[in-house]
Amino acid sequence: MTLLSVQRLEASYGASQALFGVDLSVGEGEVVALMGRNGMGKTTTIRAVCGLMPNRSGAISFAGRDVIREKSFRIARLGIGLVPEGRRCFANLTVRENLLAAARPGKWTLDTISGLFPRLGEREGQYARTLSGGEQQMLAIGRALMTNPRLLILDEATEGLAPVIRQDIWRAIRSLKTNGESILVVDKTMSELLPVADRCVVLEKGAVAWTGRPDELTAQVQDRYLGV
Ligand code: ATP
Secondary structure, three states: OEEEEEEEEEEEEOOEEEEEEEEEEEEOOOEEEEEOOOOOOHHHHHHHHOOOOOOEEEEEEEOOEEOOOOOHHHHHHHOEEEEOOOOOOOOOOEHHHHHHHHOOOOOOOHHHHHHHOHHHHHOOOOEHHHOOHHHHHHHHHHHHHHOOOOEEEEEOOOOOOOHHHHHHHHHHHHHHHHOOOEEEEEOOOHHHHHHHOOEEEEEEOOEEEEEEOHHHOOHHHHHHHHOO
């Protein structure tokens, strides 16, 4: 079943148009990689889906509901858990308080989150501001999961982190996939991203240039749309 369906999505920053008709979908239990070089519209697409781009048009349906005109908090409540670029947590709350502030009933609880990220469990009483960047990122993912979303969106969740922590985060993403979570993910580490993706959607100048399975992503496609 299709969980998220985006059609002809356009979005602008003031007078400057960034998306020119993006089409994509995420099925129940599917992991979709949203790809493309810098500035091609990945973050803008995510922000528009989450209701964070006031100037947007087209059609977005989530869990069978038309959400193109919904406010971001309503979309979140319908079940989209966003981990935005740049890991936002409450610095002056503890790990536990950060997680509980986001909690909604479901399988994700303090216990299951510390199963996914043992480091967070060990640091439950620590203030978020005292965590390393990687731990803060885990906390940001934990917070999104605590809302028990039907769709998790990860925007550059491993960017700028130490290699060991990146491995922990990829391990968590693989485990989420194994558990049947639906995920839309943006990440620059192709060697980790492609093995977890069921499908890739490649953006070029605010529109979809290519879509297919990771094993269909030829060197030519990579050079043309993803090369530096
Ligand atoms: P990156 O990997 O660099 O984050 P991206 O694919 O996520 O790239 P977007 O951040 O969505 O790309 O940017 C798409 C376009 O919108 C770019 O041309 C960018 O310059 C423009 N843009 C992004 N944010 C703003 C903003 N706050 N104001 C004006 N233009 C913006």
